[in-house]
Amino acid sequence: MNTPVYLDFQATTPVDPRVLEAILPYFTEVFGNAASRNHPFGWDAEKAVDNARAQCAALIGAHEKEIVFTSGSTEAINLALKGVAEMYGSKGKHIITSMSEHKAVLDVAKHLEKEGFEVTYLTPDKLGRHSVEQIEAAMRDDTILVAIMWANNEIGTIQSIAEIGKLCKERKVLFMCDGTQAAGKIPVNVDEAGVDLMCASGHKMYGPKGVGFLYVRRKNPRVRLVAQMDGGGHERGMRSGTLNVPGIVGLGAAADVALKDLEKDAKHSLQLRERFEARVFKALDQVFINGDKDNRLPGCSNLSFAYVEGESLIMGIPELAVSSGSACTSASLEPSHVLQSMGVGDELAHSSIRFGFGRLTTEEETDYAADQIIRAVIKLRELSPLYEMALEGIDLSQVNWTGH
Numbered sequence: 001m002n003t004p005v006y007l008d009f010q011a012t013t014p015v016d017p018r019v020l021e022a023i024l025p026y027f028t029e030v031f032g033n034a035a036s037r038n039h040p041f042g043w044d045a046e047k048a049v050d051n052a053r054a055q056c057a058a059l060i061g062a063h064e065k066e067i068v069f070t071s072g073s074t075e076a077i078n079l080a081l082k083g084v085a086e087m088y089g090s091k092g093k094h095i096i097t098s099m100s101e102h103k104a105v106l107d108v109a110k111h112l113e114k115e116g117f118e119v120t121y122l123t124p125d126k127l128g129r130h131s132v133e134q135i136e137a138a139m140r141d142d143t144i145l146v147a148i149m150w151a152n153n154e155i156g157t158i159q160s161i162a163e164i165g166k167l168c169k170e171r172k173v174l175f176m177c178d179g180t181q182a183a184g185k186i187p188v189n190v191d192e193a194g195v196d197l198m199c200a201s202g203h204k205m206y207g208p209k210g211v212g213f214l215y216v217r218r219k220n221p222r223v224r225l226v227a228q229m230d231g232g233g234h235e236r237g238m239r240s241g242t243l244n245v246p247g248i249v250g251l252g253a254a255a256d257v258a259l260k261d262l263e264k265d266a267k268h269s270l271q272l273r274e275r276f277e278a279r280v281f282k283a284l285d286q287v288f289i290n291g292d293k294d295n296r297l298p299g300c301s302n303l304s305f306a307y308v309e310g311e312s313l314i315m316g317i318p319e320l321a322v323s324s325g326s327a328c329t330s331a332s333l334e335p336s337h338v339l340q341s342m343g344v345g346d347e348l349a350h351s352s353i354r355f356g357f358g359r360l361t362t363e364e365e366t367d368y369a370a371d372q373i374i375r376a377v378i379k380l381r382e383l384s385p386l387y388e389m390a391l392e393g394i395d396l397s398q399v400n401w402t403g404h
């Protein structure tokens, strides 16, 4: 077994060998510009792009004409939110989103606020969920867009997307869904879910980095966007710029593999996550699962370890590549905005770690990871006067270990 053990599959994934094999000819042999209409080099590249478009569409139950290739989800989100705001801004200036969205959504929302839009940031419940009633209550006559993600990148909570989609249809409000963590991991069907716009990213599904797509609904309703990138009018005018043919071929191949292996991959990740959590919970008390225990991404386990200090915890597991519940902004460590929005106390948020299990993770790695974290937590708790006090039954309600 190689160390460090990679358990950060929500951050990024390696390129699957089947995907790499599909990409390689497009760097050298088939190098044409997909927009070159006058010769076979261009036609071959265009054919490959069309094929990838169909593969991406198939993954999410869309039509290939509804796929706009981008440099990834961040760009797709920018295009969706700003594109809708500019196109429909005369109809209304109100947008609804969640405090637990990815920064790619939150930062665009902040940008739109500066442009005169009003944004309602909904607070999720303790499990990271939003009810349809909550979203409905926030709707106004001038609401033009709801942006709620399919599955959260930190805690893995899966939202009731189809119910939200239905509400948005009834109220004639567009529904944008960040599908970055869901596409290729759990079944996604934009029609069944009533989603009007959705982004996905290659590097989250064993494809290359720097490529992704935006799904833009063509019928019921036909969604129109103001382009954010002007140039040669590529992607039906929605995203100008020479297409990244090898990247797009890789994205298509990754979507194809993910669709075929969806059940197998999900079962594998889930089995490892359950194995890991069972081992950790057997050895340690005062450990909490963040997110919706019963409805989260199969490969995502976000745990809070009470009575240990976050930074020391991360330093105590150098052989594990994981993400912590703290984000480093400038010099200070900020607790995760997602955990904070769910009401998890700062101390507990700092002592949270996201373990991500993926296609390549083995049982051996899973057991090793569990043993490493158990060892580190026991060692740190031995040094913790608070943990000793808790064991003695002393009331520690003044300490901010709240949220569960």
Ligand code: PLP
Residues within 6 Å of the ligand: 010, 011, 071, 072, 073, 074, 075, 102, 104, 149, 151, 152, 153, 178, 180, 181, 200, 201, 202, 212
């Ligand atoms: N949205 C979510 C939920 C993500 O997890 C990420 C990746 O970190 C993004 C958006 C941004 O994706 P990209 O890296 O393709 O820009």
